Amino acid sequence: MPVFKEMDPEVAMKLLEGYENELDPEVKKLDAFYRQFKCPKCKGNMGKHFISVQHAFGGDSIVPRSGLKCMTCDLVLDPYTGIVVGLGTAGAEIAHEVAVEDD
Ligand SMILES: [Zn+2]
Numbered sequence: 400m401p402v403f404k405e406m407d408p409e410v411a412m413k414l415l416e417g418y419e420n421e422l423d424p425e426v427k428k429l430d431a432f433y434r435q436f437k438c439p440k441c442k443g444n445m446g447k448h449f450i451s452v453q454h455a456f457g458g459d460s461i462v463p464r465s466g467l468k469c470m471t472c473d474l475v476l477d478p479y480t481g482i483v484v485g486l487g488t489a490g491a492e493i494a495h496e497v498a499v500e501d502d
Contacts, residue, residue, distance in 0.1 A: 425462050436467055436478050440489060443471030450477060450484060 448468035455463040467476045473487025
């Protein structure tokens with residue numbers, strides 16, 4: 400059975416000495432990119448949201464990419480393509496309307 404053994408943090412820091420931290424500036428850049436989005440349905444604020452492994456590592460970014468989820472209506476958006484990948488509460492409303500129409 401594989402066991403994960405964490406490296407001694409002091410040894411890890413010693414190994415990283417002399418290297419430039421390229422991850423933090425990239426994260427800040429992406430956070431600024433994500434902050435410019437508002438929910439296309441209700442104009443609510445959006446927070447980072449994991450869509451899939453394929454989406455997270457699908458670009459050429461050195462850090463995983465994020466999707467966005469509306470904090471009000473749960474709509475999920477891929478900010479890189481503009482595609483809505485989850486309807487949130489709107490999906491439940493549409494499903495209810497379809498169910499009512501079928502009766
Ligand atoms: Zn919304």
